[in-house]
Amino acid sequence: MTGPDDAGPAPDAGRRLPTHAEHPSWTGAVALALSLFSVAPVRARATDRGTARRALALAPVVGLLVGGVVGGVVLGLLALGAPALLAGIGGVATGAGLTRALHLDGLADLADGLGSYGGPERMLAVMKDPTTGAFGVVALVLVLGAQAAALPAVAGRGGLGVLGVALAWAAGRASFTWCARRSVGAAAPGGLGALVAGTQHLAVPVGWGVALAAACLVVVPGRLWQGPLAVVVAALVAVVLARHAVRRLGGVNGDVFGGVGEVTVTAALAVLALG
Numbered sequence: 001m002t003g004p005d006d007a008g009p010a011p012d013a014g015r016r017l018p019t020h021a022e023h024p025s026w027t028g029a030v031a032l033a034l035s036l037f038s039v040a041p042v043r044a045r046a047t048d049r050g051t052a053r054r055a056l057a058l059a060p061v062v063g064l065l066v067g068g069v070v071g072g073v074v075l076g077l078l079a080l081g082a083p084a085l086l087a088g089i090g091g092v093a094t095g096a097g098l099t100r101a102l103h104l105d106g107l108a109d110l111a112d113g114l115g116s117y118g119g120p121e122r123m124l125a126v127m128k129d130p131t132t133g134a135f136g137v138v139a140l141v142l143v144l145g146a147q148a149a150a151l152p153a154v155a156g157r158g159g160l161g162v163l164g165v166a167l168a169w170a171a172g173r174a175s176f177t178w179c180a181r182r183s184v185g186a187a188a189p190g191g192l193g194a195l196v197a198g199t200q201h202l203a204v205p206v207g208w209g210v211a212l213a214a215a216c217l218v219v220v221p222g223r224l225w226q227g228p229l230a231v232v233v234a235a236l237v238a239v240v241l242a243r244h245a246v247r248r249l250g251g252v253n254g255d256v257f258g259g260v261g262e263v264t265v266t267a268a269l270a271v272l273a274l275g
Contacts, residue, residue, distance in 0.1 A: 029054030036192075037062040037173065039098055052192075053199035056180055059173035060208050067169025067265075070095045071162035074155035084156070088148035091155070095147075095169070103172075106258015107143060108136030110245060113255065120250045124188055127255050139259075146266050153273035157221070164219035164227065164272045167212055171231055172265035174208035175238035176257050181205065185251040193253035209235050220272065230271035237267040 024046060032044040032055035044051075073094045077087035096104055113123040115135030126133070132140075154168070155161045177200045186197040209231060216227025238260050245256045 024048060024050035024054055026054060029058055033058040033062050037099065037102075038066060039100055047195075049195055049199065052195045056176055056196050056200060057204050059176045060170040060212070063169040063171075063173030064166045066095060066098045067166035068162060069098060070151070070169065071155040071165030074151045074165070075158070075162055078152060078156050084152035085148060087155075088151040091151040091165075092144050092148045103258035103261050104140060104144075106255040107262040108132050108140050109255040110259030111135040111139035114245065114248060120187065120248070123249055124253070127253070143262050143266050147269055150266075150269035150273035154269060157219075160219050160221060164216065164230075165269070167216050167219065167227070168230070168234070168265050168268035168272060170208075171212050171234045171268045172261040174205060174212060175234075175242070175260045175264040177208060178205040178235075178238055179242050179246075179252050179257050179260055184246055187249040187251035187253045187256070191254055193251070193256070197252050216272075220275075223275065226272065226274065230268045233271050234264045234268035238264045 028044070028046040028051045031042050032047060032051055034040040034042040035044040036055060037059055070091045074087045074091035077090050078084070082090070109127040112129070112133040112135045113127040115133070116122055116126045118126070151165065154164045157164070176196075180196045180198065180200045181202055181204075182198050182200065184197055186194040188194065213228040213231040216231050217224050218227070220226040241263055242252075242256065242260050245260065246252060249256065
């Protein structure tokens with residue numbers, strides 16, 4: 001399977017950017033975020049590092065939108081009388097469709113790379129292989145199975161449940177900003193990893209974590225603690241997995257973003273589904 005880092009050199013590599021690219025706009029960042037992280041028919045006119053930095057900071061907003069649609073689909077299927085598991089599978093399929101399965105692709109590649117037990121060069125070679133190995137298959141089955149099982153329990157709570165699903169997806173995308181914090185470099189030249197690695201101030205992931213934890217206070221009626229706990233657990237999972245991936249690879253690439261994001265979403269949904 002191939003990930004975002006296999007798309008070739010970064011657009012701004014080896015040349016000076018035009019003046020408008022050196023002063024990125026938030027409008028361009030919104031367009032880039034939507035085009036990168038969803039199937040929204042939006043054309044990104046700027047792909048320079050400055051615009052990508054802002055786009056990555058906006059990724060949780062795109063995740064909120066995608067997660068809201070996923071939660072709405074699951075709730076709708078449950079209302080139509082669909083079995084819980086079928087509704088959950090419908091939600092998983094919706095999420096994959098709205099993101100071109102890009103992050104799931106990254107999850108499979110990252111799992112195969114980490115399972116190779118080789119050095120950084122060996123890992124990158126495995127992750128660029130278009131086939132999916134045993135580790136990738138197992139990771140996909142576990143993550144998608146857990147999401148399909150948790151989604152009906154969360155979205156089935158009604159409007160607040162749908163909000164919980166949306167916030168779980170936003171938490172997954174907020175993990176991107178942690179992976180791209182300033183102390184982390186790129187695992188290889190070219191691709192999304194090289195474009196955004198080291199672009200995010202620590203305040204960005206921390207700020208998103210605080211905001212999401214506060215928003216999650218209301219998503220589980222009668223249990224104010226459960227929503228914030230879901231965000232905290234998801235954040236810890238993201239920190240541990242990202243640290244392990246960076247230690248093994250020597251930096252980040254697009255597959256690290258996708259893999260960490262999907263596992264983070266799953267962790268948040270699992271905690272929200274309890275009870």
